[in-house]
Amino acid sequence: MSGVVLYDYRLSSASYRVRIALNFAGISYSAVPVDLKEGEQKSASHLVRNPQGLVPVLEIDGLRLTQSLAIIDYLDQTRGLGLLPTExxxxxxxxxxxxxxxxxxxxxxxxxxxxxxxxxxxxxxxxxxxxxxxxxxxxxxxxxxxxxxxxxxxxxxxxxxxxxxxxxxxxxxxxxxxxxxxxxxxxxxxxxxxxxxxxxxxxxxxxxxxxx
Structure with a gap:
Protein backbone atom coordinates (compact mmCIF):
# COMPACT_ATOMS: atom_id res chain seq x y z
CA MET A 1 0.00 0.00 0.00
CA SER A 2 1.18 3.52 -0.81
CA GLY A 3 2.44 5.60 2.09
CA VAL A 4 -0.32 8.10 1.27
CA VAL A 5 -3.83 6.82 2.04
CA LEU A 6 -7.12 8.49 1.18
CA TYR A 7 -10.26 7.31 2.95
CA ASP A 8 -12.68 8.04 0.20
CA TYR A 9 -16.23 7.77 -1.11
CA ARG A 10 -16.26 8.14 -4.87
CA LEU A 11 -19.54 10.11 -5.03
CA SER A 12 -18.58 12.51 -2.23
CA SER A 13 -17.94 16.01 -3.57
CA ALA A 14 -15.43 16.67 -0.79
CA SER A 15 -13.52 13.47 -1.58
CA TYR A 16 -13.66 14.23 -5.30
CA ARG A 17 -12.01 17.63 -4.88
CA VAL A 18 -9.22 16.10 -2.79
CA ARG A 19 -8.61 13.43 -5.45
CA ILE A 20 -8.19 16.23 -8.01
CA ALA A 21 -5.70 18.02 -5.76
CA LEU A 22 -3.69 14.84 -5.17
CA ASN A 23 -3.54 14.24 -8.91
CA PHE A 24 -2.58 17.85 -9.52
CA ALA A 25 0.27 17.44 -7.02
CA GLY A 26 1.39 14.21 -8.70
CA ILE A 27 0.96 12.26 -5.46
CA SER A 28 0.33 8.52 -5.71
CA TYR A 29 -2.06 7.25 -3.06
CA SER A 30 -4.03 4.22 -1.98
CA ALA A 31 -7.78 4.77 -1.81
CA VAL A 32 -9.72 3.03 0.97
CA PRO A 33 -13.46 3.22 0.26
CA VAL A 34 -15.82 4.27 3.05
CA ASP A 35 -19.39 3.49 1.97
CA LEU A 36 -21.57 6.38 3.13
CA LYS A 37 -24.79 4.68 2.06
CA GLU A 38 -23.97 1.73 4.31
CA GLY A 39 -23.02 4.03 7.20
CA GLU A 40 -19.37 2.99 7.31
CA GLN A 41 -18.40 6.59 8.12
CA LYS A 42 -19.99 6.08 11.56
CA SER A 43 -18.14 2.84 12.26
CA ALA A 44 -15.84 2.71 15.29
CA SER A 45 -12.79 2.29 13.08
CA HIS A 46 -13.59 5.36 10.98
CA LEU A 47 -14.53 7.50 13.98
CA VAL A 48 -10.98 6.95 15.23
CA ARG A 49 -9.77 8.51 11.98
CA ASN A 50 -12.32 11.33 12.04
CA PRO A 51 -14.58 11.87 15.07
CA GLN A 52 -16.96 13.83 12.81
CA GLY A 53 -17.72 10.65 10.87
CA LEU A 54 -16.99 12.28 7.53
CA VAL A 55 -14.86 11.73 4.45
CA PRO A 56 -12.30 12.41 3.18
CA VAL A 57 -9.48 11.57 5.54
CA LEU A 58 -5.94 11.79 4.18
CA GLU A 59 -2.90 10.14 5.75
CA ILE A 60 0.23 11.84 4.43
CA ASP A 61 3.62 13.00 5.74
CA GLY A 62 2.97 11.26 9.07
CA LEU A 63 -0.25 13.27 9.50
CA ARG A 64 -3.92 12.37 9.48
CA LEU A 65 -5.86 15.25 7.93
CA THR A 66 -9.59 15.88 7.72
CA GLN A 67 -11.81 18.51 6.07
CA SER A 68 -11.31 18.76 2.31
CA LEU A 69 -10.46 22.47 2.20
CA ALA A 70 -7.87 22.04 4.95
CA ILE A 71 -6.39 19.02 3.14
CA ILE A 72 -6.20 20.94 -0.14
CA ASP A 73 -4.64 23.93 1.62
CA TYR A 74 -1.98 21.62 3.10
CA LEU A 75 -1.21 20.16 -0.32
CA ASP A 76 -1.13 23.66 -1.81
CA GLN A 77 1.25 24.94 0.86
CA THR A 78 3.58 21.93 0.92
CA ARG A 79 3.58 21.04 -2.78
CA GLY A 80 3.46 24.54 -4.25
CA LEU A 81 0.30 24.01 -6.30
CA GLY A 82 -0.49 27.73 -6.63
CA LEU A 83 -4.24 27.18 -6.24
CA LEU A 84 -4.79 30.74 -5.02
CA PRO A 85 -3.17 34.06 -5.97
CA THR A 86 -0.56 35.49 -3.63
CA GLU A 87 -1.78 39.10 -3.85
Missing amino acids: PAERAKSLALAQSIAVDVHPVCNLSVAQYAAALSDRAEDMPGEWMRHFIRPGLLAFETLLASFDQAPYCTGAKPGLADLCLVPQLYNARRWEVDLSGLPRILSVEAACAAHPSFAEAHPDATAPV
Whole structure:
Protein backbone atom coordinates (compact mmCIF):
# COMPACT_ATOMS: atom_id res chain seq x y z
CA MET A 1 0.00 0.00 0.00
CA SER A 2 1.18 3.52 -0.81
CA GLY A 3 2.44 5.60 2.09
CA VAL A 4 -0.32 8.10 1.27
CA VAL A 5 -3.83 6.82 2.04
CA LEU A 6 -7.12 8.49 1.18
CA TYR A 7 -10.26 7.31 2.95
CA ASP A 8 -12.68 8.04 0.20
CA TYR A 9 -16.23 7.77 -1.11
CA ARG A 10 -16.26 8.14 -4.87
CA LEU A 11 -19.54 10.11 -5.03
CA SER A 12 -18.58 12.51 -2.23
CA SER A 13 -17.94 16.01 -3.57
CA ALA A 14 -15.43 16.67 -0.79
CA SER A 15 -13.52 13.47 -1.58
CA TYR A 16 -13.66 14.23 -5.30
CA ARG A 17 -12.01 17.63 -4.88
CA VAL A 18 -9.22 16.10 -2.79
CA ARG A 19 -8.61 13.43 -5.45
CA ILE A 20 -8.19 16.23 -8.01
CA ALA A 21 -5.70 18.02 -5.76
CA LEU A 22 -3.69 14.84 -5.17
CA ASN A 23 -3.54 14.24 -8.91
CA PHE A 24 -2.58 17.85 -9.52
CA ALA A 25 0.27 17.44 -7.02
CA GLY A 26 1.39 14.21 -8.70
CA ILE A 27 0.96 12.26 -5.46
CA SER A 28 0.33 8.52 -5.71
CA TYR A 29 -2.06 7.25 -3.06
CA SER A 30 -4.03 4.22 -1.98
CA ALA A 31 -7.78 4.77 -1.81
CA VAL A 32 -9.72 3.03 0.97
CA PRO A 33 -13.46 3.22 0.26
CA VAL A 34 -15.82 4.27 3.05
CA ASP A 35 -19.39 3.49 1.97
CA LEU A 36 -21.57 6.38 3.13
CA LYS A 37 -24.79 4.68 2.06
CA GLU A 38 -23.97 1.73 4.31
CA GLY A 39 -23.02 4.03 7.20
CA GLU A 40 -19.37 2.99 7.31
CA GLN A 41 -18.40 6.59 8.12
CA LYS A 42 -19.99 6.08 11.56
CA SER A 43 -18.14 2.84 12.26
CA ALA A 44 -15.84 2.71 15.29
CA SER A 45 -12.79 2.29 13.08
CA HIS A 46 -13.59 5.36 10.98
CA LEU A 47 -14.53 7.50 13.98
CA VAL A 48 -10.98 6.95 15.23
CA ARG A 49 -9.77 8.51 11.98
CA ASN A 50 -12.32 11.33 12.04
CA PRO A 51 -14.58 11.87 15.07
CA GLN A 52 -16.96 13.83 12.81
CA GLY A 53 -17.72 10.65 10.87
CA LEU A 54 -16.99 12.28 7.53
CA VAL A 55 -14.86 11.73 4.45
CA PRO A 56 -12.30 12.41 3.18
CA VAL A 57 -9.48 11.57 5.54
CA LEU A 58 -5.94 11.79 4.18
CA GLU A 59 -2.90 10.14 5.75
CA ILE A 60 0.23 11.84 4.43
CA ASP A 61 3.62 13.00 5.74
CA GLY A 62 2.97 11.26 9.07
CA LEU A 63 -0.25 13.27 9.50
CA ARG A 64 -3.92 12.37 9.48
CA LEU A 65 -5.86 15.25 7.93
CA THR A 66 -9.59 15.88 7.72
CA GLN A 67 -11.81 18.51 6.07
CA SER A 68 -11.31 18.76 2.31
CA LEU A 69 -10.46 22.47 2.20
CA ALA A 70 -7.87 22.04 4.95
CA ILE A 71 -6.39 19.02 3.14
CA ILE A 72 -6.20 20.94 -0.14
CA ASP A 73 -4.64 23.93 1.62
CA TYR A 74 -1.98 21.62 3.10
CA LEU A 75 -1.21 20.16 -0.32
CA ASP A 76 -1.13 23.66 -1.81
CA GLN A 77 1.25 24.94 0.86
CA THR A 78 3.58 21.93 0.92
CA ARG A 79 3.58 21.04 -2.78
CA GLY A 80 3.46 24.54 -4.25
CA LEU A 81 0.30 24.01 -6.30
CA GLY A 82 -0.49 27.73 -6.63
CA LEU A 83 -4.24 27.18 -6.24
CA LEU A 84 -4.79 30.74 -5.02
CA PRO A 85 -3.17 34.06 -5.97
CA THR A 86 -0.56 35.49 -3.63
CA GLU A 87 -1.78 39.10 -3.85
CA PRO A 88 -4.19 39.55 -0.89
CA ALA A 89 -7.15 41.13 -2.71
CA GLU A 90 -7.11 38.64 -5.59
CA ARG A 91 -6.61 35.80 -3.14
CA ALA A 92 -9.67 36.89 -1.16
CA LYS A 93 -11.80 37.10 -4.32
CA SER A 94 -10.69 33.69 -5.55
CA LEU A 95 -11.20 32.14 -2.12
CA ALA A 96 -14.70 33.61 -1.90
CA LEU A 97 -15.53 32.13 -5.31
CA ALA A 98 -14.44 28.66 -4.19
CA GLN A 99 -16.21 28.97 -0.84
CA SER A 100 -19.50 29.94 -2.50
CA ILE A 101 -19.64 26.28 -3.51
CA ALA A 102 -17.66 24.51 -0.79
CA VAL A 103 -19.03 26.43 2.21
CA ASP A 104 -22.51 27.51 1.13
CA VAL A 105 -23.88 24.97 -1.40
CA HIS A 106 -22.10 21.72 -0.62
CA PRO A 107 -22.90 21.43 3.13
CA VAL A 108 -26.69 21.71 2.69
CA CYS A 109 -26.49 19.13 -0.12
CA ASN A 110 -24.45 16.69 1.94
CA LEU A 111 -25.94 13.19 1.72
CA SER A 112 -26.76 13.01 5.44
CA VAL A 113 -28.48 16.42 5.36
CA ALA A 114 -30.54 15.54 2.29
CA GLN A 115 -31.52 12.18 3.75
CA TYR A 116 -32.66 13.83 6.98
CA ALA A 117 -34.67 16.41 5.03
CA ALA A 118 -36.31 13.57 3.10
CA ALA A 119 -37.16 11.79 6.35
CA LEU A 120 -38.69 14.95 7.86
CA SER A 121 -40.79 15.38 4.72
CA ASP A 122 -42.23 11.90 5.33
CA ARG A 123 -40.58 10.79 2.10
CA ALA A 124 -42.46 13.31 -0.01
CA GLU A 125 -42.42 12.70 -3.73
CA ASP A 126 -39.12 13.57 -5.47
CA MET A 127 -37.13 13.86 -2.26
CA PRO A 128 -34.23 14.34 -1.80
CA GLY A 129 -33.97 15.40 -5.46
CA GLU A 130 -36.17 18.46 -4.97
CA TRP A 131 -34.04 19.46 -1.97
CA MET A 132 -30.85 19.19 -4.02
CA ARG A 133 -32.21 21.19 -6.94
CA HIS A 134 -33.58 23.88 -4.60
CA PHE A 135 -30.06 24.70 -3.37
CA ILE A 136 -27.76 23.74 -6.23
CA ARG A 137 -29.32 25.77 -9.06
CA PRO A 138 -29.26 29.14 -7.18
CA GLY A 139 -25.73 28.43 -5.99
CA LEU A 140 -24.55 27.82 -9.53
CA LEU A 141 -26.32 30.94 -10.80
CA ALA A 142 -24.49 33.01 -8.17
CA PHE A 143 -21.18 31.33 -9.10
CA GLU A 144 -21.82 32.16 -12.76
CA THR A 145 -22.28 35.83 -11.86
CA LEU A 146 -19.15 35.84 -9.71
CA LEU A 147 -17.16 34.39 -12.61
CA ALA A 148 -17.76 37.59 -14.57
CA SER A 149 -15.09 39.21 -12.37
CA PHE A 150 -12.45 36.77 -13.61
CA ASP A 151 -10.95 35.89 -16.97
CA GLN A 152 -11.76 32.27 -17.84
CA ALA A 153 -8.59 31.50 -19.77
CA PRO A 154 -9.80 28.72 -19.69
CA TYR A 155 -10.24 27.94 -15.97
CA CYS A 156 -12.31 29.79 -13.38
CA THR A 157 -9.70 32.39 -12.49
CA GLY A 158 -7.14 32.15 -15.26
CA ALA A 159 -4.79 29.98 -17.26
CA LYS A 160 -4.28 27.21 -14.68
CA PRO A 161 -6.66 25.30 -12.40
CA GLY A 162 -7.31 26.91 -9.06
CA LEU A 163 -9.24 26.17 -5.90
CA ALA A 164 -12.51 27.32 -7.48
CA ASP A 165 -12.18 24.73 -10.24
CA LEU A 166 -11.56 21.97 -7.70
CA CYS A 167 -14.76 22.94 -5.90
CA LEU A 168 -16.91 23.57 -8.98
CA VAL A 169 -16.34 20.35 -10.92
CA PRO A 170 -17.55 17.94 -8.20
CA GLN A 171 -20.60 20.14 -7.63
CA LEU A 172 -21.45 19.96 -11.33
CA TYR A 173 -21.19 16.18 -11.19
CA ASN A 174 -23.62 16.25 -8.28
CA ALA A 175 -25.89 18.65 -10.16
CA ARG A 176 -26.16 16.26 -13.07
CA ARG A 177 -26.87 13.33 -10.77
CA TRP A 178 -29.87 15.24 -9.43
CA GLU A 179 -30.99 16.59 -12.81
CA VAL A 180 -30.40 20.24 -11.96
CA ASP A 181 -31.18 22.72 -14.74
CA LEU A 182 -27.82 23.91 -16.08
CA SER A 183 -29.17 26.37 -18.65
CA GLY A 184 -27.90 29.95 -18.61
CA LEU A 185 -24.47 29.00 -17.25
CA PRO A 186 -22.10 29.52 -20.22
CA ARG A 187 -19.05 30.49 -18.15
CA ILE A 188 -19.44 27.50 -15.85
CA LEU A 189 -19.91 25.07 -18.72
CA SER A 190 -16.85 26.41 -20.56
CA VAL A 191 -14.78 25.91 -17.41
CA GLU A 192 -16.19 22.41 -17.01
CA ALA A 193 -15.13 21.52 -20.56
CA ALA A 194 -11.60 22.76 -19.92
CA CYS A 195 -11.36 20.80 -16.68
CA ALA A 196 -12.70 17.63 -18.31
CA ALA A 197 -9.73 17.72 -20.70
CA HIS A 198 -7.21 18.01 -17.84
CA PRO A 199 -5.83 14.63 -16.66
CA SER A 200 -5.96 15.55 -12.97
CA PHE A 201 -9.71 16.09 -13.20
CA ALA A 202 -10.40 13.17 -15.54
CA GLU A 203 -8.54 10.67 -13.33
CA ALA A 204 -10.40 11.86 -10.21
CA HIS A 205 -13.86 11.48 -11.81
CA PRO A 206 -16.13 9.07 -9.90
CA ASP A 207 -16.56 6.96 -13.04
CA ALA A 208 -12.78 6.52 -13.19
CA THR A 209 -12.65 5.09 -9.66
CA ALA A 210 -13.75 1.72 -8.35
CA PRO A 211 -17.52 1.57 -7.65
CA VAL A 212 -18.65 1.83 -4.06
